[in-house]
Amino acid sequence: MSLFLSIGEHEALTELRIHDPVSGGLFWALHERVSERAAAPFGHTPGTTTEWWHHCSEYLTDAAMSLALKGDTSVKAWLRSATLAVVRCSLDEWVGPWFRDHSSEPRQGHLETAHLSWAVAVVLDLQANIFSEEEQVEIREALREKGIGLCSRWLERNSQFMNWRCVLTGGVAVAAAVLGDESGIEQGITNYKQCVQMFQGDGSHGESLQYGNYAAYPLMLTWEALVRARPALASELPLAPMVHMPCWQATSLFYMKPLSGWGAMPMARSANFNDSGAIFRPSADLLLHWSARGKEDYPEDAGLARWLFDKTYTPVVDDGHHDRASFGFVNDFGFLSLSLIASAAEARSPEDVGLQLTEGFSCGDMITRDAWDGRTILAAHSAGDLLNGLGHTHQDLNSFILVHNRERMLVDPGHSCYRTLLHTQVEMRTNTHNTCQFELASSGKHIEQKFHARRRINHETGEIDDPIDRRGKRLLLARQGDVSVMAADVAAAYGGPILTYSRFWISCGTHALFIVDVIEANEPVKTKWNWLLNNRDEKLSYKPFPPNRLVVRRGTAGMKLFNLSGGVMQGPFHAHVHDAYHPLPNQLGEGASNSGVLMHFSETEFAEKRTSVHAIALDHYGSIGGWHIRIESDVDAVIEGPKAREVWKLNIASCDRFEFEETVSERAFICEKINDDWQLTTVRKSL
Secondary structure (H helix, E strand, O other): OOOOOOHHHHHHHHHHHHHOHHHHHHHHHHHHHHHHHHOOOOOOOOOOOOOHHHHHHHHHHHHHHHHHHOOOHHHHHHHHHHHHHHHOOOHHHHHOOOOOOOOOOOOOOOHHHHHHHHHHHHHHHHHHHHOOHHHHHHHHHHHHHHHHHHHHHHHHHOOEOOHHHHHHHHHHHHHHHHHOOHHHHHHHHHHHHHHHHHOOOOOOOOOOHHHHHHHHHHHHHHHHHHHHHOHHHHHOOOOOOHHHHHHHHHHHEEEEEOOOOOOOOOEEEEOOOOOOOOOOOOOHHHHHHHHHHOOOOOHHHHHHHHHHHHHHHOOOOOOOOOOOOOOOOOOOOOHHHHHHHHHOOOOOOOOOOOOOOEEEOOOOEEEEEOOOOOOEEEEEEOOOOOEOOOOOOOOOOOEEEEEEOOEEEEOOOOOOOOOOHHHHHHHOOHHHOOOEEEEEOOOOOEEOOOOOOOOEEOOOOOOEOOOEOOOOEEEEEEEEOOEEEEEEEOHHHOOOOEEEEEEEEEEEOOOEEEEEEEEEEEEEEEEEEEEEEEOOOOOEEEEEEOOOEEEEEEOOEEEEEEEOOOOEEEEEEEEOOOOOOOOOOOOOOOOOOOOEEEEEEEOOOOEEEEEEEEEEEEEEOOHHHHOEEEEEOOEEEEEEOHHHOOEEEEEEEEOOEEEEEEOOOOEEEEEEEEOOEEEEEEEOOOO
């Protein structure tokens, strides 16, 4: 039997799917999509929008597993032909598309090389008998020279410590395990142990949800290949910290519902900071790997991974989009889901494992919600710990996403094709995220956040550069009842004259949010606040009320956003909001012009210090009209609900002390700085 489908796994799946609709759904969905692909020549599958490098691995591995579980003459013929076509591609074709480095001598591999390597290796492992002895020799030779050889050369020559190293490690390790190549296996072990250090201790990742998943996926393939080949390695190759990733992924998940343009199936929406798709869900193979392999030592993580699988892949396991999964653009289930599902742990929900309604992660993400499956979610991207892996960042610290009634009202722009000016000059910039930029009085220059260098590894010593500081500090993450305060200072990300840019998100129940910005510079500056509204399907209704008020409606949700500190409205500007990445331009997922509506509030005077307040009310589409936001003589901000059944008041006593209360219930709170530490406390009576 093969490495990737043992006799026991085959028998367990056969028994399970008889009475389990989830595994049965996976079984038949796999066969159906493989049968559709087998009806057309390789590379010409109807509905496929990517170039062959980007879908080859999932198409070949799916077919190999399908054939192992259920014989099909047409699939067998297609898989044999497609695999040999890939094997017989030139060395340059294995190197990757034209924009990869084809000039180095001897040649080195790239991401595409690694995907081809593990795809052909899995086919050889699961379906060696469909090839003649001569063809098997040819395949093995291609894996040694074009797979392991090219991938090893990249690992030996390049020092970047980011997701590429994980992917090229998978390209070596999977092929080596299948071939029994001892040198490649040892290289896979060494690189795996290095690459797991790329993740934060809590399982989060310094790049994004999308790239954390993409970095973890080939490490999962590496673990499975090496441990299946050498079972004793199970105790040597750590699952942590990656096995903790479901906590971050589950907290970042907003909801599941259909997305216009993508069909009728429910699709995930998640906190898509940096380069991440808004429709992110984790790869099913990865979730089931953590669930099956971690259930003894990490039962809560394993149970939560299974809960995420059930939440995002059932009751419908197949959403019809299959050509972007292996590169992590639009994640899916793959061939290993069939091997692993029978041994996966029982599902445990976020509440079961003790995830809080307000959570923060080492990567800098902070997320609060009014309830699990509630109405309001606020996700902020800001300062966290030193980052072990960094790349694909935007100039977006202290930006945030605001969700109400399963509608994203304030959004992150996401990312489009990397080889477009839109990506490099627009969507990564500070002024397209819900954060601040500044103008200098002395020169008129606009100040935005700075990008960062990546970590590198020293091949001679094996030492890795120190973790990277994104130049910010978390100030507070606290919750009292239905009130939470999240805060961070990211002035250092701007450099120059900006000394303080501390943002406080004061979330009050389901309907009220205060945003307090404390800004200080060593010369006069003007602040510009950016607000990106979600109009990706032309379903946004917004009414500006100059100079400082905005009323927004979308779906069943309504929002009022007021600047209460003298900011003057500018806009609208026709921006972009993307659903998911595609390696080619002008494809499904890339937002059109005006898919985002960008509004600015700008100060009219230069100053060295200011404390500003924005107030946001949220409710149903119609009910939002009954909410009122204002300033009173002794109060900096008031958010009052319909018929004054809920009234929140905020008073800025100083830049180090904020007092706020809900007057109807006579609950009051103080957020203050004591001995350089911020604290949130509850006061029993009204202030």
